[in-house]
Amino acid sequence: MIKEKIDQYREKIQKNQFLFEELVKRDFKARYSRTTIGMFWSILNPLLQLLIMRLVFTHFFGNNTPHYTTYLFSGMLVFNYFSESTSEGMTSLVSNAAIFTKINVPKYLFLFSKNAQSLINFLLILVVYFIFCLFDHVTFTWKFLLLIYPIILLVVFNIGTGLVLSAIYVFFRDMRYFWSIFTMLLTYVSAIFYQIDSFPDRIQKIFYINPIYLYIRYFRKIVISGEIPQLSYHLLMLAEAVLVFSLGAFMYRKYNMKFLYYV
């Protein structure tokens, strides 16, 4: 029974793989073909952000936080990946309306294609991140390999959020503005540039509802402190990612045949 399901999935993946690759190529070209420094800018932008934040916030928070640059960068790394992939993914379904209203293709492929782009971006910045860690005198341990876990979950979480957002965007086009306001507010409650130690315990627990904070904290724990979080922490991260992904998959399944009336 399970073997059949796996075979079914494998068939599906094989069938769609070619289309997926072509969509990724197309989106890649669409994004970078008219810019001169294109890809380079995707890396330069977050670095500039990091520099400014480091200069400004060190005065307020940096003196108490060890490895503040890494601390900041961990936050920005995760947050920017989330913010960028969800914003880009949100419009992916609507912008491919010309295709899916005429040809029967799995609609989630458009989102996957956008997410593939964002993931590549993220991995590039991740490399830069590790370089910065070196300069910040962070000790590299085998535990860094565990970072695969939050990264995979982050991919799932971003795809899930993207599925939900892109579905809502079809029906309500001002979702884009709501989301950009939401992500802006999220930057302030994700403890990107401050520590939560100064808050009372009750407030600290509230931070754990924020999935982005969870992923950021995981990175910081492994990279800066060299500690592996508890099992319950891992499970919480997993639960939140799976929850959002399931919601997104559900929405795509439910509204699959309704989308075309709204584009």
Add this chain to the structure above:
Amino acid sequence: MSVLEAHNVSIRYLKGNFQNIGLKDYIMRKITGTYHVESFWADRDINFALEKGDMLGIIGTNGAGKSTLLKAVSGVMEPSIGYISHTGTISSLLELGGGFDDNLTIRENTFLRGALLGYTRQFLTEKYDEIIAENFRIICSASFPQG
């Protein structure tokens, strides 16, 4: 079973002022009562069965429901009543210009189109020259980036 069968297919189509609006507009329209969704039957009780090698021509006036029926056959829409069953794969040739991108070269566009229609990469690499040769005139009349 025949290659393609339609059983008592009836398809509802929706029209109204619900497209391209935001949440704000939706709420406003609901409150003021100006939000309307019209649904009508685009196709009613369609039945046919095609065997291998058959060709079926569907003729009708504007708005008769031809495209809607074809969309249901290809899976873009689903029948509100009845069902359509088929063996094998279905390729749609609805509106050939759709999906062409100015950013991409001819080769990339061809491959993307082929992928959308369900062909494999291997098939397209093998048949690429043939495809280009057959459509040479059309390609020359358009302008694409070099490649």
